[in-house]
Amino acid sequence: MMKIKRIEMHNIRSYINEAIEIPDGTMLLEGDIGSGKSTILMAIEFALFGGGDIDYSSLLRIGEDSGYVELAIEVDGKDYTLYRELKRNAKSGKIEHKTCHISSTAGRTPYSATEMKTAVLKLLKFREPKNARASSVVYRYSVYTPQEEMRIILENKPDERLNTMRKIFNLEKYSTAADNARTAAKNLGTKKEVQQDKLKEEPDIIKKKEEDEENLNLYRMKLKDNEAKKEKLESDISDTDKEYENAKKKYDDLKMKNNDLKTHQKLLLDKMKEKDDKVKSIERRINTVKELQKQTQDIIIPEVIENVDELNSKIDDIIKEIGNIEHMKGEKTGIIKKYEDMTANGICPLCGREVYQGEFEPKLKDLKKEYEEINTKASKLQDELKELKQRRDHATKTREMARQREDLLNKAKHEEEYIAEAQKDLATINKYIQEENEIINRLSGEVGGLESADKKLRDIERKKRELNDMKMKLEGEVRDAKAHIDETERRLEEYGRKFEEFGKARQKVERYSNLISFLQDVFIPALAEAEQSIMVSLNREMNELVSSWFAKLVPDPMKEITIDDNFTPIIRQSGYDMDVSSLSGGEKSAVALSYRLTLNAIVNNYVGNVGVLILDEPTDGFSKEQLQKFGDVLRDINSEQIILVSHEAELENVADRVMRVEKSEGVSHID
Numbered sequence: 001m002m003k004i005k006r007i008e009m010h011n012i013r014s015y016i017n018e019a020i021e022i023p024d025g026t027m028l029l030e031g032d033i034g035s036g037k038s039t040i041l042m043a044i045e046f047a048l049f050g051g052g053d054i055d056y057s058s059l060l061r062i063g064e065d066s067g068y069v070e071l072a073i074e075v076d077g078k079d080y081t082l083y084r085e086l087k088r089n090a091k092s093g094k095i096e097h098k099t100c101h102i103s104s105t106a107g108r109t110p111y112s113a114t115e116m117k118t119a120v121l122k123l124l125k126f127r128e129p130k131n132a133r134a135s136s137v138v139y140r141y142s143v144y145t146p147q148e149e150m151r152i153i154l155e156n157k158p159d160e161r162l163n164t165m166r167k168i169f170n171l172e173k174y175s176t177a178a179d180n181a182r183t184a185a186k187n188l189g190t191k192k193e194v195q196q197d198k199l200k201e202e203p204d205i206i207k208k209k210e211e212d213e214e215n216l217n218l219y220r221m222k223l224k225d226n227e228a229k230k231e232k233l234e235s236d237i238s239d240t241d242k243e244y245e246n247a248k249k250k251y252d253d254l255k256m257k258n259n260d261l262k263t264h265q266k267l268l269l270d271k272m273k274e275k276d277d278k279v280k281s282i283e284r285r286i287n288t289v290k291e292l293q294k295q296t297q298d299i300i301i302p303e304v305i306e307n308v309d310e311l312n313s314k315i316d317d318i319i320k321e322i323g324n325i326e327h328m329k330g331e332k333t334g335i336i337k338k339y340e341d342m343t344a345n346g347i348c349p350l351c352g353r354e355v356y357q358g359e360f361e362p363k364l365k366d367l368k369k370e371y372e373e374i375n376t377k378a379s380k381l382q383d384e385l386k387e388l389k390q391r392r393d394h395a396t397k398t399r400e401m402a403r404q405r406e407d408l409l410n411k412a413k414h415e416e417e418y419i420a421e422a423q424k425d426l427a428t429i430n431k432y433i434q435e436e437n438e439i440i441n442r443l444s445g446e447v448g449g450l451e452s453a454d455k456k457l458r459d460i461e462r463k464k465r466e467l468n469d470m471k472m473k474l475e476g477e478v479r480d481a482k483a484h485i486d487e488t489e490r491r492l493e494e495y496g497r498k499f500e501e502f503g504k505a506r507q508k509v510e511r512y513s514n515l516i517s518f519l520q521d522v523f524i525p526a527l528a529e530a531e532q533s534i535m536v537s538l539n540r541e542m543n544e545l546v547s548s549w550f551a552k553l554v555p556d557p558m559k560e561i562t563i564d565d566n567f568t569p570i571i572r573q574s575g576y577d578m579d580v581s582s583l584s585g586g587e588k589s590a591v592a593l594s595y596r597l598t599l600n601a602i603v604n605n606y607v608g609n610v611g612v613l614i615l616d617e618p619t620d621g622f623s624k625e626q627l628q629k630f631g632d633v634l635r636d637i638n639s640e641q642i643i644l645v646s647h648e649a650e651l652e653n654v655a656d657r658v659m660r661v662e663k664s665e666g667v668s669h670i671d
C-alpha cells in the first residue's frame with residue numbers, strides 16, 4: 001500500500017520553491033483557476049513515473065535552467081524518497097531529464113529516467129502493458145487521471161481497454177500460460193516426432209538382428225567344426241613330424257654309411273692300385289734279378305789274377321831303367337857327335353889342336369858298339385815294358401769285371417731282399433683288401449635302402465607341407481570365422497543398445513503423447529476457463545460497483561450503467577443502449593467518476609491496495625444535488641488517502657484537511 005507524504009517542487013511550472021506535507025485521509029486542494037493545483041498532481045506523477053504523455057519538459061518553470069521534484073512516499077510501511085531533476089542543456093536549449101534517484105533506509109540508488117520508472121512500478125507491484133506510453137496505466141486507471149483526460153477513458157477503444165484490464169489484473173498470465181503450454185505442446189510434438197523418427201529404424205534393425213543371429217550360429221558351428229579339424233590336423237602334423245624325424249634319422253644313418261662306403265671304396269681302389277703297383281714292381285724286380293743273374297753268368301773271370309800293383313811297380317822300375325838307358329844313349333850320341341864333328345872340322349875344340357882323319361875311328365867304333373849294345377838293351381826293355389803293360393791292363397780289366405760281377409750279385413741280392421719285403425707288403429695289402437671288401441660288402445647291403453629312405457623322407461616332407469598348407473588354410477578360416485563372430489557380436493551389442501534406445505524412445509513418445517494431450521485437452525482449456533471465470537467475477541463485481549456509484553451520483557431510475565465483456569461502460573435508458581456522447585456534461589462526469597472509482601476499488605481489491613486516490617475536478621458540470629451526493633460517495637470510498645482538487649466550497653466539509661493554493665506575481669504558494 002502506498003501513501004504520499006510530502007512533495008517538494010523547485011522551479012516546477014508556477015512554483016519556485018515549495019514543500020507540501022500531505023496528510024492521511026481526504027485532502028482538498030482549492031484555489032482559483034491557474035493557481036497551481038493540477039501542477040501538484042502532475043509533479044507527483046512526474047516524480048513517480050517521469051511524465052508519461054505529459055511532456056515533462058513543460059514542467060520546468062519558464063525562464064529557469066533547472067528544477068526538481070522530490071516526493072516522499074511510504075510503501076508497505078517503508079519510506080522512500082523519489083527525486084527527479086530537469087535541466088536545460090546550455091548548448092541545445094533542450095530540457096534533459098537525467099539525474100534520478102531513490103533514497104531509502106538502504107541508501108540512495110541512482111537511475112536513468114526509464115530505469116527509475118521500472119523500479120517504481122516494481123516497488124508498487126504494478127503490472128503494466130508492454131510499451132505503454134502512459135506514465136503508468138495502472139496509476140492512470142486507478143489512482144490519477146489528469147483533469148482533461150477524465151472523460152477520455154470512456155472513449156478508449158474496447159479492445160485496448162480489455163487488454164489493459166487484462167494486464168492490470170494479471171489475467172494475461174493465463175493466456176501467456178496457455179501460449180506457453182501451446183508452445184510446449186508444439187515442442188513436445190517435435191520431440192515426439194524425433195523419437196518416432198528414431199523408431200522408424202526398428203523393423204529394419206529387428207530384421208538385421210535376426211539375420212545376424214542366424215549367421216552367428218552358422219559361424220559358431222563352422223568355427224567349432226574348423227577347430228575340431230584343426231585339432232585333428234595338428235595331431236596328424238605331430239605324427240608326421242615324428243615319422244619324419246624317424247625317417248630322417250634312418251636316412252642320415254644310411255647317408256653316413258653311404259659316405260663310409262664311398263670312403264671305403266676309395267680306400268679299396270687305392271689299395272688295389274697299391275697292390276697293382278706292388279705286383280708290377282715285384283715282377284720288374286724279378287726280371288731285374290734274372291737280368292742281373294744272366295749278366296753275372298756272362299762275366300767269366302780267370303782263376304788267377306795278377307796283382308796289378310805289383311805289375312805297376314815293375315812297370316815303374318822298367319820305365320826308370322828305360323829312362324836311364326835313354327839317358328846313356330843320349331850321352332853316347334853326344335860323344336859320338338863330338339867326335340864326328342871334330343873329325344869333320346879337323347880341330348879339337350878344347351885344345352885347338354889339329355885332328356887328323358881317322359884319328360878317332362877306333363874310338364868311334366867302340367863308342368858305336370857300346371851305343372848299339374845299350375840300344376839293344378833299350379829295345380829289350382821296351383818289349384818287356386809292353387808285355388808288362390798288357391799284363392797289367394788285363395789284370396785291371398779282370399779285376400774290374402770281378403768287381404762288376406760282385407756288384408751285380410749284390411744288386412740281385414738287394415732286389416731279392418726287396419722282393420721278399422714287397423711280397424710281405426703285398427700279403428698285408430691283400431689282407432687289407434679282403435677286409436675292405438668285407439666292409440664294402442656289408443655296407444653295400446645296408447646302403448641299398450638309401451634311395452627308398454630318401455624317397456620316403458621326401459614323401460613325408462611333401463605330406464608335411466600339404467598338412468601345413470591345410471593347417472594354414474584352416475587357421476585362415478578360423479580367423480575369418482572369429483572375425484565374423486566378433487563383428488556380428490559387436491553388431492548385436494549395438495542392436496541391443498539400439499533396442500534400449502527404442503525402448504526409451506517409445507517411453508518418451510508415450511510420455512510426450514500423454515503430456516501433449518494433457519496440455520491440449522486439460523491444461524489449456526482449464527486456463528481459459530480460469531481466465532474466463534475471473535473475468536466473469538471481475539465483470540460482475542465491477543458491474544455492481546459502477547452501477548451503485550452511478551445510481552448515487554445520477555438519481556435517475558431510467559438510466560442504468562453496466563460494464564460489458566470488454567470492460568466498456570454501457571449506458572442504458574429504458575432498456576436501450578445510449579451513446580456516451582449524447583449524455584449531459586454532468587452525466588458524462590458521473591459516468592467517468594463512477595468508472596474511475598470502480599477501477600480504483602477493483603484494483604485495490606485485486607492488485608493490491610494502492611491506498612491513494614487522486615481526483616482533479618471530478619465534479620465538473622455537477623448540480624448542487626449531485627455535489628452533495630458526491631460528498632456521500634467520497635465518504636463511502638474506502639481509501640486511506642484521497643487528494644481532491646476542486647473549487648467547490650461544498651466539498652470543504654467532506655475533507656479532513658483543506659489546503660489553499662494561491663498564486664501571486666506568477667508564483668504559487670500553499671497556505
Ligand SMILES: Nc1ncnc2c1ncn2[C@@H]1O[C@H](COP(=O)(O)OP(=O)(O)OP(=O)(O)O)[C@@H](O)[C@H]1O
Binds near residue numbers: 036058061062
Ligand atoms: N512552465 C511553466 N512555467 C510557469 N508557469 C506555468 C508553466 N506551465 C504552466 N504554467 C502556469 O501555472 C499555473 C498553474 O497551473 P495549474 O494547471 O496548476 O492551475 P490550476 O490551479 O490547476 O487551474 P485550474 O483550476 O484552471 O485547473 C497556470 O497559470 C499555468 O499557466
Ligand SMILES: [Mg+2]
Binds near residue numbers: 038
Ligand atoms: Mg487544474
